[in-house]
Amino acid sequence: MRTQVVIVGSGPAGLLLGQLLEKAGIATILLEQKSKDYVLGRIRAGVLEQGAVALLDEAGAGARLHREGLVHEGTEIAFSGVRHRIDFKALTGKTVTVYGQTEATRDLMDARAALGAPSIYEALDVSLHDLESERPRVRYAKDGKNFEIACDHVAGCDGFHGVSRRSIPEERLRTYERVYPFGWLGILVDKPPVSEELIYVNHARGFALCSMRSMTRSRYYLQCRLDEHVEDWPDDKFWEELARRLDPEAAKNLQTGASIEKSIAPLRSFVAEPMRYGNLFLAGDAAHIVPPTGAKGLNLAASDIAYLSAALIERYKKGSSAGLEAYPQKALARIWKAERFSWWMTQMLHRFPESSGFDQKMQGAELDYLFSSKAAQTALAENYVGLPY
Numbered sequence: 001m002r003t004q005v006v007i008v009g010s011g012p013a014g015l016l017l018g019q020l021l022e023k024a025g026i027a028t029i030l031l032e033q034k035s036k037d038y039v040l041g042r043i044r045a046g047v048l049e050q051g052a053v054a055l056l057d058e059a060g061a062g063a064r065l066h067r068e069g070l071v072h073e074g075t076e077i078a079f080s081g082v083r084h085r086i087d088f089k090a091l092t093g094k095t096v097t098v099y100g101q102t103e104a105t106r107d108l109m110d111a112r113a114a115l116g117a118p119s120i121y122e123a124l125d126v127s128l129h130d131l132e133s134e135r136p137r138v139r140y141a142k143d144g145k146n147f148e149i150a151c152d153h154v155a156g157c158d159g160f161h162g163v164s165r166r167s168i169p170e171e172r173l174r175t176y177e178r179v180y181p182f183g184w185l186g187i188l189v190d191k192p193p194v195s196e197e198l199i200y201v202n203h204a205r206g207f208a209l210c211s212m213r214s215m216t217r218s219r220y221y222l223q224c225r226l227d228e229h230v231e232d233w234p235d236d237k238f239w240e241e242l243a244r245r246l247d248p249e250a251a252k253n254l255q256t257g258a259s260i261e262k263s264i265a266p267l268r269s270f271v272a273e274p275m276r277y278g279n280l281f282l283a284g285d286a287a288h289i290v291p292p293t294g295a296k297g298l299n300l301a302a303s304d305i306a307y308l309s310a311a312l313i314e315r316y317k318k319g320s321s322a323g324l325e326a327y328p329q330k331a332l333a334r335i336w337k338a339e340r341f342s343w344w345m346t347q348m349l350h351r352f353p354e355s356s357g358f359d360q361k362m363q364g365a366e367l368d369y370l371f372s373s374k375a376a377q378t379a380l381a382e383n384y385v386g387l388p389y
């Protein structure tokens with residue numbers, strides 16, 4: 001087969017790129033190793049910057065988001081049993097939208113199907129060839145048959161464990177990583193959220209987060225040790241521990257129930273450079289991971305795609321490769337700022353097993369400074385709502 005751009009991965013990055021290119025008249029073929037249902041079965045975060053919302057609109061996948069998404073003008077941070085509100089709207093004029101990543105992925109899949117653009121699910125053993133040539137080729141197996149697609153460019157949107165980054169010779173790739181000594185135990189429950197806005201909690205027993213998917217479905221997280229298992233945390237134990245970490249009013253308002261999903265996720269900061277190898281371009285989790293404390297994962301995938309789609313459209317519409325040349329540096333400049341913000345939020349809000357008395361005093365002083373300084377709150381707010389593209 002032959003196409004212009006092969007997209008590997010049907011997560012938000014790959015689907016968003018597919019929409020923006022197809023709508024610009026550029027042909028794409030999307031390959032995904034899993035089935036559609038499997039991809040939609042993954043529970044992921046759900047806080048969207050205004051830039052990501054605008055891109056979903058441009059991709060023709062924003063209608064349900066505007067109907068069902070929750071616009072938040074601020075968030076709360078709790079410390080020593082007291083909640084402090086960070087007013088994004090007053091400090092930056094901007095807001096965020098709470099809308100599950102799974103829902104955004106479903107909307108993008110529907111939008112692609114509506115365009116009739118080709119997607120091959122359960123495409124196995126995807127491999128990339130001749131990436132440094134003008135005619136890269138992508139191979140995959142489906143229903144026991146082998147296929148090959150010739151193209152101009154390959155977009156590696158296949159996440160952290162994908163084949164794309166692994167197709168770049170090690171000597172051409174530089175990686176940066178920080179693995180945190182704890183995880184997030186998360187549950188999903190069909191109960192009204194404990195509060196209108198998200199609550200990030202720094203507590204002596206560890207971090208906690210109160211989030212939501214709607215006004216009837218809530219998402220809660222507890223910092224846990226990496227050697228713990230979901231089986232160690234029956235629902236009652238989870239609710240009891242969460243209530244202990246919340247301020248008295250939130251603990252009183254907490255509506256508990258049977259969890260419909262429960263999982264533990266490790267926390268990691270990771271960046272791979274460069275985000276290009278010949279005619280292979282990495283985007284999203286294939287090139288970078290952030291700890292979820294800053295709610296930046298999906299939003300970074302979106303900004304990568306804003307840059308990469310514009311560069312590819314410039315290539316096909318104006319015959320200029322200037323955008324493709326600049327893509328890695330441009331994307332990494334925004335990525336490293338979001339990596340810093342996510343690392344800083346993680347440092348400030350979690351209990352580190354090895355932390356000394358001095359470390360804890362530093363954390364306390366950081367939070368006291370944040371709560372007493374409009375400048376510090378503005379810095380947090382402008383990063384949380386999303387730095388300019």
Ligand code: APR
Nearest residue numbers: 009010011012013032033126158159162163284285297298
């Ligand atoms: N061949 C084909 N598809 C693959 C392969 C492969 N070898 N390896 C992985 N994939 C698919 C995965 O099954 C997945 O559906 O690539 C897709 C990658 O999607 P995501 O992991 O969602 O990555 P991305 O689109 O970059 O979205 C980043 O996802 O994990 C969250 O917090 C993260 O919000 C961020 C967002």
Ligand code: PHB
Nearest residue numbers: 045046211292293294295
């Ligand atoms: C979530 O709703 O799952 C969520 C929200 C904010 C975060 C992380 C996760 O920082």
